[in-house]
Amino acid sequence: MSQEFFQEVVNDLEKLLTTEKGYDVIIYAGENENIKELHAHSNILCTRSQYFNTAFSHEWAEKKDGKFIFKKPNVSPQLFKIILRFIYCGKIDLKELQGPEVLKLLIVVDELNIQSLISYIQNYLIKNQDEFLQQDPRGILEAVYQHESFTDLWNYCLEKICQEPKILFESDKFTSLKAPLLKLLLEKDDLGLDEIFIWDSLLKWGLAQNPSISKDITKWNKEDITIMERTLHGFIPLVRFYHISSDDFLDKIYPFKKLLPKDLAKDLVKFYIAPNRKPNIVEIQPPRISKHICDYDSILIKNHHFAVFASWIDKKNNLLHYNMKNIPYNFDLLYRVSRDSNTPATYHAKCDNKGPTIVVVKISNSEKIVGGYNPLIWISTNQVKSTNDSFIYLFTDGIDTKSAKVSYSNGDNYSIRNLAPYGPGFGQGSDLICRNDGQCYSFPSNSYPKIDGIPGGIFPIDDYEVFEVIKK
Template sequence: MSYNFESEVPEALGQLLKTETDYNVIIYVGEEPNSKEFHAHSIILRCRSEYFNKILTDENIEKKEGKYIIKKPNISPQAFDIILKYLYTGKINITNKTGTELLDFMIVSDEFMLEKLTKLTEDFIIENQRQFLQKDPVGILQIVYCFKPLVKLQEYCLDKVCSEPKILFNSDRFTQLSAHLLEIILKRDDLNLEEIEIWEYLVKWGFAQGQALNQDVTKWSQDDFNTFKRILYKFIPLIRFYGITTRDYFNKVRPYEEILPKELKDDILKSYMIPEYKPIYTPRLPKCNNIINDSIIINREHFTLFANWFDRRKENGKYINDIPYRFNLLYRASRDGNTAAVFHAKCDNKGATIVIAKFNNSEQIVGGYNPLFWDSSNSEKSTNDSFIFSFSDKNNLQSANVAYSYGNGYSIQSYSYCGPFFGCNDLYINYIASNDWYCRGSSSYPTLNLPNKMIMDDYEVFQVIKNS
């Protein structure tokens, strides 16, 4: 008969670490004011870590009163505390650590040659830390790229920046990004920014590197242009100028045109002046570019958010890059005609749809999701999966508010004389009365606190297609 009491071993070792009985290693970690003295046992450190085994078997190791002395001023006591407990007990809990703390911990793991721990932390960040880059994208990117083993995390960070570029480009520290990292990002074909935006950000970065330059380019001397050219010369070939409209080129690029090579300027002019001329270049295509079809009201980030709402995905499980939906524009009021007849002709019996409407003279938008279908049967439908939503500012995703159906018999209403109709007067357009939108109840959805009557600039209806 045999018994397995192995669970008692890490508990006993954990208690040994806590009581520090018969320790013979002193480890000084960090620098003032963030420093700490740790006590450990050489036999455990040597068994559990190749790094410590090399140090503790070195004949030149410092000793004091019979104890080994190790100094690690370059790492934080907080990260080392987790490492030491792991070496003794084999247990680790990083669930509640911030992105910066996890990165610090991972770097320490790598230094101590704990490959399994490094990989575990890297995988945890990629799978669970959706906000990893938010607080300090520049600092985190530059740290991650200092450590060659973090290949997966480097690619994750680049994918994140390219799919949600404003995390980086709108950061207060964007202009402190190293030239090397900026070059890596601008080389990417999936950078999800308009080319003119990339040019404007590049100019902003360039100004920060040449701080003595006058912000008014009309007052520049030839020396100023030469300075700016030296700062940006390696980035000019990375800008896809052929993707910039003539208006934007004239207003935003032409003032700096002197820093462009003459051959490039001539070719850009040729592409603008000769319609049949097709320059050879690779346009940027974000990985999820195919999910959107021609919206003039919202962008890719809104569609990604809608996909999360469809599947009710929470913070730790949100779609970021690859979402399992495509969106096909069925109807736009300003393009197709703002009438009930056209709405039904374009949208009836097309399956799930999402509706987006923009307020007149405002950045506010409202809309709703019909997971069933529209028709002209003058009937009502019940579902728990429909929702209505609003953004007080469509340029700020944090201003979003979504309300799911209560599941009663009026979740969706289909009337031949109405457009989209959500709930029992919760959000709808009744063309008999006017072309305005109304919110005159909250019996089928929680209230979004919308006005009773809303004048819209335009509205769009997209067919929602789940990828097979």
């Protein structure tokens, strides 16, 4: 009969790391005022890491007073302690690290060739640091691109950028994106951008590479045209010009026709002058098709807004708790004013007794989106309902989810207002009610904490939608 005592061995090795008894390796981690001396044992390092095994086997390995000396100025003492703990006892805890530190740790682990940790840290970043990956997509892409072993993280970053490309293309760091990465992105069939936006972004990027050239094309001379033509030469074939509207072609493409190959410019002019005539073109690239997990039927908001709704429904503190891959709800369109007519009877026929719903309202003459969530049901009778789970919200910028504000009900009897002559209603005042005359009104009450930015009183709207929220 055999008995195994793995935990006892692990505990003893961790104790050895802590007490440093018999160490023969000195590691200087960090630099300048942040440098710190760490101690380890060469036999353990060699056994657990091919990097150290190779390093110790060379005659050039630095030794002093019988001890090996390693200098790692590019690694902070905190990160090196985490690596040593893993080498000694197979334990690792990343919860105290911020996203940038986790990425630095991954890069160091790759340098030390600790394969099991490379896979683990990649998965950790993907599952737990989604917000960080969106904060600096350019920096993350460039860092990951330089390491062939970061396959999982690279694929995730590409998928994320293709799903929500404006987090990169509208960032202030987009114009410093390296050319190979920009080319790789423009080659993607599932890059979720309108083609004219891609063209505008490409011009913006090209001008940033040549700051001496004016942004006003009317001021370009022959040398400027030649420089821009050379800068964009490798990117022009990646723009799918035949999927741009005729107005955009006339306003935004034609003025720059000298940047295009002559044959392409000629074919495009023919195509847009006579759109009904079959073009004599061997191959026209198909339009890009986004590979979103779900494509929600909304004309007012984008898919990523629904991930925010899901986070609010589940009362997650992190606005980006969910992404397009892990939303736990389906959002099925029940009612749209512009599609179904703006009458109380139609609204109630389509939305009553359907279960939880989210309301999306576009305010006229602005980029603002407002709305609310009803975790109960809508009914036609003039009744009020109490709940702590309903909320109203505002996106001050309908595109940017970072502009979101949310306000949960205080649980009073007017959390949900069912009014036969109107659409959905929230709050006693009411905090938000959709009427049947192309308007909403908001008179803040005590039912929901006030959200600054929602217009007070009666205000016009362009449209509103109601979605049934269904748990997957």
